[in-house]
Amino acid sequence: MKIALILIAGLPLFTQAATVTFNHDIAPIIYKNCSECHHPGEAAPFPLLSYADTVKKAKTIAKATHARLMPPWKAEPASYPYRDERRLSVFQINLIQEWVKAGMPEGTGPAPEPPKFASGWRLGEPDLVVEMPAAYHVPADGPDIYRNIAVPLGLTEDKWITAIDMRPSARSVVHHVLYFADGKGMAHERHEGKEPGFSGMRAGGAKFPLGGWALGGQPHFYPEGLALSCPKGSDLVVQYHFHPTGKAEAEKSLIGIYFAKKEPARKLTRIQMPPHYSLFSGLDIAPGQKDFIIRDSYTLPVAIEGVGVSAHAHYIGKQLKMTATLPGGDVKTLLLINDWDFSWQDRYFFKDFVKLPKGTRLDTEIHWDNSADNPRNPSSPPIRVTWGEESKDEMGSVSLMAVAQKESEVRILRQDVDQRQREMAREKMATDPVLARKVMKLLAE
Ligand code: HEC
Structure with missing residues (x-):
């Protein structure tokens, strides 16, 4: 009965006998679930690519994983499993707790290799890369800013978009973005004030929503050839939510667009x-x-x-x-x-x-x-x-x-x-x- 209860609680069973170590238990969890964002050039504020990196942050890691703040994944398990689910098991969460309590031993034996990340686009080379026309200057402080900045895509035929990724120049101020296609191709002519683009959360009435990207979010390809319509002559409207961080920044993103090879057979x-x-x-x-x-x-x-x-x-x-x-x-x-x-x-x-x-x-x-x-x-x-x-x-x-x-x-x-x-x-x-x-x-x- 006792053993059954312990199993249900997901506690590691043999921890009294074998100490939890970084090399044996913790590195596989961190490298598989955390390093993807916690490496230089990505959204997370510090790297998790070694024993030293992990020890330095061990206490906050224990807290953030226990509270399920990290890895970020807000959906509870539902009736149907999700693709690419980022959720630690109770067992893994408890291992991290025990490791910190045990004084964060590194362990003997070979240190596991941290994952390698090719620099650049996370989904591979995009079919089209566009650069925003000018940098937006986000002040050091003040309220959040919503700004639509548009750029012509130069499409001479109708296309279907299967994924979009973005590379901000000042990642820390970009809280999230939404993408739209303006089929009329006029949005890039709209300007308000000295900074590029125009304000408001309706993207100037652009008709074709193309999804978005939020802090820590990963780009996704739509499954099974599904894609979103982007008519020829469209402007891409990027609606930014900027969040001042205490330091003035100039943000000018690169946007990478992936097209479906052909018109999708099924419409979303x-x-x-x-x-x-x-x-x-x-x-x-x-x-x-x-x-x-x-x-x-x-x-x-x-x-x-x-x-x-x-x-x-x-x-x-x-x-x-x-x-x-x-x-x-x-x-x-x-x-x-x-x-x-x-x-x-x-x-x-x-x-x-x-x-x-x-x-x-x-x-x-x-x-x-x-x-x-x-x-x-x-x-x-x-x-x-x-x-x-x-x-x-x-x-x-x-x-x-x-x-x-x-x-x-x-x-x-x-x-x-x-x-x-x-x-x-x-x-x-x-x-x-x-x-x-x-x-x-x-x-x-
Ligand atoms: C999808 C990207 C992503 C993944 C995966 C991810 N993190 Fe993070 N993490 C972030 C970002 C971004 C922040 C900064 C959050 C903020 O500023 O609000 C952060 C912040 C943190 C913090 C600081 C939290 C605090 O309270 O200050 C810890 C600790 C942390 N992550 C640990 C982890 C661990 C451990 C994992 C894996 C189990 C993980 N993260 C996986 C993106 C990620």
């Missing part, structure tokens, strides 16, 4: 719940309110395959969840984030596409904590929070990236998703003149 559809990041879902959180919840439900009009999930909220988002209730009544979890952190916005692709039959009901539930005991609350004391684009405002949604099981039905899916969004917007604006004015103002931007 994004099912965002609630639509428009909850703009039409009554997001209005009283100061001090500990648990404000918005729910949304959507029943699939056709059979789909889930490709991946992503979530978005600002600082006081707390828990985000999406489930699928199958026509037989089984409830499956597609995404569960229990401790939302604005700093770690990632996408979670399923290891295998998730088949969901027609009639499956998707449900999302988003919780916000606007109390003073939320350490991430940007307002002290808390203030009333409504929908908006600044970091003190809030938004929230969970999205499922999906393909139709029968490609001939993708139009039905897309039309249904669009129509639902339009109806929600229309109904809400008809009864809420304040919101209607806000939306008009947004559209006029």
Whole structure:
């Protein structure tokens, strides 16, 4: 019984007999799960490529892994496994604890080789590299800055983008970016003020979202030949969120773009719940309110395959969840984030596409904590929070990236998703003149 309990708790069993050492136990964990970001030129603030590197940071490593802050991976294990999952097992977390308690012995025997990283692009040489037209000067301090900077791609034919990677020149100030294609090819002509680009979080109305990159996030290829449309003549609009660090910086990124060899046979559809990041879902959180919840439900009009999930909220988002209730009544979890952190916005692709039959009901539930005991609350004391684009405002949604099981039905899916969004917007604006004015103002931007 005792042994069974110990096994369940995931504790290493024979630690009394054999001491945990770096060479034998810890190096394999660090080199496989940490070095990828913790090496020179990458986002993490210090390297983890040797015994000496690891010892120097051992105490914070023990804390950060125990709290599951590191490696960054906010999704709890769900009903379907994710691709490239970055999560330590309880066993590995406990090994690190024991190693630190034991005084961080190096161990005898050969030291394992740290992994080698080819310098440059993480997904290999891109098909197209564009440089932003001019450096943006981020001051030493002040509020966060949202800025859209556009560059023409010079495409003479329609293309499909399967991955984007970026190399910032001042990585420490780039908190996250979102990419869009402006099919009209006009965004690069828009300038406001002395710095390149223009402000706002709508990217000047650019129509084709191309994903994004967040602090510590890794670039991904879309699975199985899937790709996003980028029409000929498009500008690439990069929407930066800059975060001043105490030192003035000039940021000018290189963007590497990877094209699919051919038009994808299947089209991706994004099912965002609630639509428009909850703009039409009554997001209005009283100061001090500990648990404000918005729910949304959507029943699939056709059979789909889930490709991946992503979530978005600002600082006081707390828990985000999406489930699928199958026509037989089984409830499956597609995404569960229990401790939302604005700093770690990632996408979670399923290891295998998730088949969901027609009639499956998707449900999302988003919780916000606007109390003073939320350490991430940007307002002290808390203030009333409504929908908006600044970091003190809030938004929230969970999205499922999906393909139709029968490609001939993708139009039905897309039309249904669009129509639902339009109806929600229309109904809400008809009864809420304040919101209607806000939306008009947004559209006029
Ligand atoms: C996807 C990239 C990535 C991976 C993988 C990763 N880290 Fe980090 N790590 C970062 C970044 C970026 C920061 C800086 C975070 C910040 O400034 O908020 C960081 C910060 C840290 C810190 C400092 C935290 C603090 O409280 O100051 C520790 C300790 C750490 N990482 C340990 C690890 C360990 C151990 C692993 C592997 C088990 C790991 N990291 C894997 C990107 C990564």
